Amino acid sequence: MPHANREEEKKAGTVIVTGASRGIGAATARLVGASGFAVAVNFANGEATARQVVAQIVAAGGRAIAIQADVAREEDILRLFETAERELGPLQGLVNNAGITGGFARVEDVQAEAITRMLAVNVTGTILCSREAVRRMSLRHGGSGGSIVNISSLAARTGGSGEWVHYAASKGAINSFTIGLAREVASEGIRVNAIAPGLIETDLHATNGAPDRPQRMSPTIPMQRAGTPDEIAAGVLWLLSSAASYTTGTILEIGGGR
Template structure:
């Protein structure tokens, strides 16, 4: 049984990048706690994959837009494994594909609730447990941002891009706030990645259209993003904090 690296929480771990991170973490030797909102089958599949590879994993139903669910997630980790060593804030939403002039207040609120408020609350709970100021042993927080924060998402997802701009600011500010308390805070900013997100948003051809426009002339994979996350979680990046690492093929 591989559990030598401690405990990693991966929010939104039932599919896409989150699932790839959870599988990579389990393979590396972390105890993995992944949250999911509704995809029970996906979450159970990830847990089975980790277990079949000799790892330890637990799936917890939790909506990252709800503070009570976030508190329950961390309480479950406390009870089962103690304080987490790594938090990967992956859960997020893009909202509808539309111009700013067509976006609704409800759509904006839904995106911000998960991408910004939920991420902040998870960071808050992780700091309470990791910080040496609170008797913790330190740790790493890795936020999943997006290249949209820099590119702007014009004509498609400006609302989403704005939420990820907030994630970048959170990453930098929190890293500077808790760096002396044993916690490193970084972000990974994926570009066009092969996941079901694009089709779910109503643009199944988006990767085919835009992938070749990246300097590397293709979309990336969830596993390539997971590799960057795992590096930021590892001692190999011990002097890296407040960084936003693009994984975007140069786009």
């Protein structure tokens, strides 16, 4: 983000980052906090790591709190937003990062329970969190505007065949939702964009039983390497900031040319 905007962003309000206890979410929370926003570090599980992220933000001079909430549960979402605004101040941004893959499986082997849970987190959770953000930030509702950034995936374009077509489908839904909501609230002071990461070095791969996946797939990437959570966080911060003031309805791919 340009240094010229740093003082302006220091006057900014609260940003909620869902799924912020690790990986891309944690990197995003730290960078957003260092840029002057107050940060609500959301987690479903992993309270200890979420509190570590908060401690890092506070140690760097920022403001942050950890808030437990499962974005697959509407009542948790309502509590998340109410707590964030009560403790940190008016909402100015939302990063819909929380997501699960539903596991590695060909379509012929995927289970209904896994699909239902994955869609509840990835799609329903994103839509309901965005609903709450719009209700608070929209000029139409007396808000002062803001920015929503959804974390999608390059899998939405490549399809995820042989690994997680079901997950790719959920991210295709996020892309469509991003474009539609962006157009719906563009005149109400809210920008809505998405980041579509490619192969990123996080524990997602190990969690799904393939810890060697980043190394194995790196040769298929034009840049010959996996990306880092910090590289994704930089894109998120740009979309949140006033530097992206004329950007909405965009799917920003960060994937090393994949």
